[in-house]
Amino acid sequence: MGLERVANIALEILQNTQSKEAISLYKELECGKMLRSKLVLSIVENESAYRLCAIIELIQSASLLHDDVIDESLLRRGKTSINAKFGNKTAIMLGDILYSNAFFELSKFDSQIAQSLSQSVSLLSIGELEDVSLEQSFNNNEQKYLDMITHKSASLIAASAECAAILATHENHRDYYKYGLYLGMAFQIIDDILDITQKSENLGKPALSDFCSGKTTLPYIYLYHELDNDKKAWLKSLFKKNLNTDDFEHLHSLLLENPIKKAKQKALFYGNFALQIAQKVKNKKLESIINTMIERDF
Template sequence: MVDKILHEFVKECGYPRALDMFEKISSGKKLRSKLILKIAGQNEISLRLCAVIELIHLASLLHDDVIDDSTIRRGKPSINALYGSKNSIMLGDILYSKGYYEIVSLDPQIAKIVSKAVLDLSIGEMMDVDLGSKFSPNLDEYLKMIELKTAVLIQAAATSAAMIAKVDAKAYGIYGKNLGLAFQIVDDILDISADETTLGKPAFSDYKEGKTTLPYIFLYNALNLDDKEILKSLWGKELDENQTKWIKGKFDEFNIVHKCKEFAKELGYKAIASVSDEGLKEIVSSMIDREF
């Protein structure tokens, strides 16, 4: 149903080329929609909210792929790889604009919450670019960036769904924020632990793209001074087999994946503690309690 509404939304824009490009976007798992429907149930308002949130999320990914020069998204060619960066940016703008156009038909307070989340998301994207200009092992900066870039939209989805369901929006917002933080950290772990087929992109691509994610922050803080310099020297570069092997060896030596997973679990526990919904607890468990 959400896919059907999304298709209609983009079709209503009246530009067949935009619809053709939109249909080439590799569809994800729709975590945000699943969360909304789990909280608010399936009805006309909740489905419309799902479609708006998905439009915004997809728009952010289109822009993100251009910023990162990513040619693969979820195992398939990215839109910028297929149509070029200019088209990818403009399609993202169309999806953002359509999302805002549709959101005005929802409760004004929900529109305000989602719009603020998009503002924060854009700031998070800029923070990500700024942090990507240098090796940045600052944990607080990293956590703030992923809160804005990833968690705020998931938090807005949970809060808005709770408002539709007339339950404690603040509690569900806490759930959404911590779920979003854990979600991003799990994604960071998978970049260093999953194979390319599972990941849908080359492994270790985060570090090559200049992203100092949680595993590298934890590793840097565990290394001696000489090894710290080696790790910094590999940042933002194409890694050869020996360099990748060195980093993997250090990850294993200091049990970094386990430490990151425990960090994500703590966030998951905070999410679970804020609500009593068993279905929402299962979302957290299925994301974190897995093989890396």
């Protein structure tokens, strides 16, 4: 019921545009896990919190619209993406409409909340820029990958938790920020693992599609550093390519060994930090979120 209410408020905000086309396009978007809203409502639940969640969901949707254009994605959550269905210009402009309406509503909140969330969107955009740069060639630098997902994936989750804590008048709101940051890091690493370990029908896209589209995620980085020079050259030759059956099967089998194990350990490393903070602030709901997230189908 709570998440449905968030979705309804987001739609109400967008209806203020009085643009039938924008509203119609927005309704085409598939609702995701709403992790950020679940996080906020696990910290504070009142009318302002629901409105904050709606703003965050609009920001998240806008970022995904732009992300799909940049990545030339044809699918989003198993359905045809807005850019594939209506064109890049339409997807970009819809994203801009969502952003601008979200920030208009955000301006009505306390300045500390507005600043935290606004800063996270700046970091998110920097992360997107870093991601585009990393896609130019095979990346074997783990720290560059971690910095990128800190900005692109974890910053908005971290700010969501911090803003909820500020709304709840918790003085230790930076603890909540750190919780969200570690949760976001673990969440993205697990998503990257699932791209390798899950079947295509569960993913809503082909397995290993991240690598084929130009993303060198953590398991590939770990694999690279395990290989001899000839095998390293082979791995780099597959980057951004449509894999034939033999290469796919060989690469898949190599990834499922030590690289996936190491990536899981890194996700658990961040997940355990988040869990410690949840225990420190004595919030069982936050403990449940991190436990459920790190236990999902690796």
